[in-house]
Amino acid sequence: MVDTAPPADAVGTRYGARPTMKDVAAHAGVGLKTVSRVVNGEAGVAQDTERRVREAIAALGFRRNDSARVLRKGRTSSVGLILEDLADPFYAPLSRAVEEVARAHGALLINGSSTEDPERERELALALCARRVDGLVIVPASRDHRYLEPEISAGVATVFVDRPPGRIAADLVLSENREGARAGVAHLVAHGHRRIGFVGDRPHIHTAEERLAGYRAAMSDAGLPVDEAWVAPGATDPERVRRDAGRMLGGAEPVTAIFAGNNRVTVTLVRLLAAAEHRTALVGFDDFELADLLSPPVTVVAQDPAAMGRRAAELLFARLAGAGGPPRRLSQPTRLVPRGSGELPPGG
Amino acid sequence: MVDTAPPADAVGTRYGARPTMKDVAAHAGVGLKTVSRVVNGEAGVAQDTERRVREAIAALGFRRNDSARVLRKGRTSSVGLILEDLADPFYAPLSRAVEEVARAHGALLINGSSTEDPERERELALALCARRVDGLVIVPASRDHRYLEPEISAGVATVFVDRPPGRIAADLVLSENREGARAGVAHLVAHGHRRIGFVGDRPHIHTAEERLAGYRAAMSDAGLPVDEAWVAPGATDPERVRRDAGRMLGGAEPVTAIFAGNNRVTVTLVRLLAAAEHRTALVGFDDFELADLLSPPVTVVAQDPAAMGRRAAELLFARLAGAGGPPRRLSQPTRLVPRGSGELPPGG
DNA sequence: CGTGGACTAGACAACGTTGTCAACTCTGGG
DNA sequence: CCCAGAGTTGACAACGTTGTCTAGTCCACG
Numbered sequence: 001m002v003d004t005a006p007p008a009d010a011v012g013t014r015y016g017a018r019p020t021m022k023d024v025a026a027h028a029g030v031g032l033k034t035v036s037r038v039v040n041g042e043a044g045v046a047q048d049t050e051r052r053v054r055e056a057i058a059a060l061g062f063r064r065n066d067s068a069r070v071l072r073k074g075r076t077s078s079v080g081l082i083l084e085d086l087a088d089p090f091y092a093p094l095s096r097a098v099e100e101v102a103r104a105h106g107a108l109l110i111n112g113s114s115t116e117d118p119e120r121e122r123e124l125a126l127a128l129c130a131r132r133v134d135g136l137v138i139v140p141a142s143r144d145h146r147y148l149e150p151e152i153s154a155g156v157a158t159v160f161v162d163r164p165p166g167r168i169a170a171d172l173v174l175s176e177n178r179e180g181a182r183a184g185v186a187h188l189v190a191h192g193h194r195r196i197g198f199v200g201d202r203p204h205i206h207t208a209e210e211r212l213a214g215y216r217a218a219m220s221d222a223g224l225p226v227d228e229a230w231v232a233p234g235a236t237d238p239e240r241v242r243r244d245a246g247r248m249l250g251g252a253e254p255v256t257a258i259f260a261g262n263n264r265v266t267v268t269l270v271r272l273l274a275a276a277e278h279r280t281a282l283v284g285f286d287d288f289e290l291a292d293l294l295s296p297p298v299t300v301v302a303q304d305p306a307a308m309g310r311r312a313a314e315l316l317f318a319r320l321a322g323a324g325g326p327p328r329r330l331s332q333p334t335r336l337v338p339r340g341s342g343e344l345p346p347g348g
Numbered sequence: 349m350v351d352t353a354p355p356a357d358a359v360g361t362r363y364g365a366r367p368t369m370k371d372v373a374a375h376a377g378v379g380l381k382t383v384s385r386v387v388n389g390e391a392g393v394a395q396d397t398e399r400r401v402r403e404a405i406a407a408l409g410f411r412r413n414d415s416a417r418v419l420r421k422g423r424t425s426s427v428g429l430i431l432e433d434l435a436d437p438f439y440a441p442l443s444r445a446v447e448e449v450a451r452a453h454g455a456l457l458i459n460g461s462s463t464e465d466p467e468r469e470r471e472l473a474l475a476l477c478a479r480r481v482d483g484l485v486i487v488p489a490s491r492d493h494r495y496l497e498p499e500i501s502a503g504v505a506t507v508f509v510d511r512p513p514g515r516i517a518a519d520l521v522l523s524e525n526r527e528g529a530r531a532g533v534a535h536l537v538a539h540g541h542r543r544i545g546f547v548g549d550r551p552h553i554h555t556a557e558e559r560l561a562g563y564r565a566a567m568s569d570a571g572l573p574v575d576e577a578w579v580a581p582g583a584t585d586p587e588r589v590r591r592d593a594g595r596m597l598g599g600a601e602p603v604t605a606i607f608a609g610n611n612r613v614t615v616t617l618v619r620l621l622a623a624a625e626h627r628t629a630l631v632g633f634d635d636f637e638l639a640d641l642l643s644p645p646v647t648v649v650a651q652d653p654a655a656m657g658r659r660a661a662e663l664l665f666a667r668l669a670g671a672g673g674p675p676r677r678l679s680q681p682t683r684l685v686p687r688g689s690g691e692l693p694p695g696g
Numbered sequence: 697c698g699t700g701g702a703c704t705a706g707a708c709a710a711c712g713t714t715g716t717c718a719a720c721t722c723t724g725g726g
Numbered sequence: 727c728c729c730a731g732a733g734t735t736g737a738c739a740a741c742g743t744t745g746t747c748t749a750g751t752c753c754a755c756g
Contacts, residue, residue, distance in 0.1 A: 018502045020742055021742070031706040033707080034705060036743070046703085049705085065743070067742080069742080069743055069744075071710095071741090073711085085444065087440040089637070092440045093435045096434050110426075111457070127456060290636075293642055369713070370712080378735080385735090387713095415711090416712035418713090419740095419741050421741085422741080701755105706749085707746105708748100714739105715740085716738090717738090719737095721732105721733085722732085723730105723733100724730095724731100725728105726728085
């Protein structure tokens with residue numbers, strides 16, 4: 001069979017050798033700049049010349065080397081995204097939204113996961129800057145972003161999402177964490193609960209701190225005391241959540257409802273409560289797939305990660321397009337989604 | 349407040365101007381090449397000289413321009429990943445695994461979502477090649493990858509995952525789709541089902557085709573006839589799944605069990621069956637979070653997307669390290685996870 | 697037939713880095 | 727006092743592209 005044989009022409013395409021514009025020019029019998037013009041669709045090339053150049057390009061399998069182009073032009077048409085974990089169901093849509101906006105602006109997206117490690121965030125950010133990304137979208141793991149100062153003043157547009165930057169001023173897109181948590185806890189109060197627990201993320205994380213503040217605000221709004229035994233601002237690993245929640249649910253005056261500070265905590269609590277004797281009310285921060293199919297369906301305070309990613313990316317490209325002015329701070333509302341678990345009465 | 353003022357030193361760091369090695373050299377009073385040596389940790393620089401260079405680097409906020417470096421060296425230390433949708437819970441861990449392997453090899457990951465559009469896959473792949481990524485990991489949307497021939501022969505290592513490439517030979521990592529589906533359907537047969545439906549993805553997708561073949565094989569193994577009314581190799585959009593499954597479940601001889609061809613179909617069926625009168629057995633291809641918390645908990649044939657990503661990336665870096673030989677084809681086993689829905693008896 | 701303008705084309709420098717190579721400064725041994 | 731050799735250092739070209747500038751060709755018009 002003839003057509004399964006390797007292509008026999010291979011005019012100058014030895015393995016590993018990439019044809020350059022110079023090669024194309026030689027093959028087509030024209031000057032280097034003419035090839036450049038054809039490749040970039042610039043005007044001023046005669047039809048016949050253009051045809052010859054295109055044939056040479058096809059024959060050699062030429063593809064423009066964007067590294068050289070970038071070096072010459074100064075812009076890479078790529079942006080970087082650094083977040084905690086690309087595989088986290090909360091961040092995946094955010095990443096996807098940034099990608100879509102980038103694509104609409106003709107840019108590629110390079111992303112990296114910081115795994116909540118400040119040093120890794122820094123390494124990634126600087127590596128991306130060395131690649132000369134035009135801009136950065138960052139979900140911070142670090143508490144100090146002064147390392148970005150030279151980059152920002154060199155013109156790298158930078159937008160922070162989900163958590164504020166540390167020790168520098170920059171554009172920012174946040175969820176209304178405090179208000180969301182407050183509404184979620186108020187919802188439990190409205191359904192008759194007076195002893196409400198809070199299980200959240202490590203307190204040095206901004207969102208966790210805000211949500212805890214929202215919890216306290218709602219309790220205070222309702223004139224309810226907070227027993228510190230009801231508050232577990234610990235880690236989110238399942239073991240610890242089980243232990244902390246178990247403590248709240250035992251004892252003489254157990255909580256009748258729990259507010260979960262993020263989706264991982266919520267899921268762990270769903271498992272725990274499903275196995276428990278009493279029906280404890282539950283409201284979780286963050287929506288998650290299938291929440292409506294659990295029994296009882298889980299009431300949540302939903303964020304909109306795709307909208308956050310989209311707005312952050314739009315802010316970024318606005319800056320790249322030359323938008324000036326002081327750092328902007330956008331706030332993305334949350335939405336209470338009652339599904340059942342948050343409407344259980346006390347003493348179920 | 350003094351410390352909110354912009355940094356006043358700005359030695360040569362005008363906004364938008366990036367210091368180069370030349371600037372650092374001038375600032376430190378040394379030659380250009382000496383700066384290069386320090387930046388790259390090469391030997392042969394006197395301690396005192398090195399100190400002066402490092403001070404200049406810090407003072408100017410210099411960061412090496414990797415575009416220029418790439419142009420000179422030919423390798424970018426970055427790899428590309430193209431998949432259908434980064435936010436899909438099946439692909440997110442795959443992407444994450446590729447990232448981890450890339451990181452271990454000092455490479456950055458650039459990813460793009462093809463959204464199942466062949467033309468977009470092609471655009472993305474070529475854009476990545478123009479950036480001169482060292483290698484590509486691709487979950488194909490296209491059926492014809494001959495467009496990659498010049499790239500591959502120019503030395504871009506290429507590995508396909510989840511689905512085979514079209515019309516070219518290349519390294520490949522697949523799940524055992526056929527065997528997995530066969531085992532899942534056999535599991536239903538072993539629990540007494542004789543009329544089993546299949547709802548799967550569009551048949552031009554390789555995995556969908558294989559899973560359907562596995563379904564037919566299992567039925568044939570058991571000596572069971574397949575009524576074509578039980579087979580719905582349609583789209584995966586919820587409307588169509590509901591319609592097709594509804595048809596199988598109505599009529600004179602309704603199916604007593606359904607095998608779902610992927611996670612999106614499974615979730616739609618869970619919703620449908622939860623609202624139905626009879627309890628229909630269900631086994632789904634692909635695991636998903638919270639499957640164990642539904643009622644009944646969902647029995648699945650689990651793939652291991654992280655392992656697939658890891659193995660694909662390892663194959664890629666092995667090629668980049670010089671591994672020769674013909675294209676390799678790796679197979680990743682699936683695992684049947686009985687949880688309840690697949691063990692329901694017929695006629696529930 | 698001369699001239700101006702439109703159109704086409706290519707020579708050349710520059711982008712910021714790294715590899716090559718030559719040159720310089722010491723040191724110590726003969 | 728000379729020289730070999732080690733230890734430093736920098737000049738220069740090259741990577742592949744694009745911006746600038748000059749020059750040639752052709753046609754219409756006076």
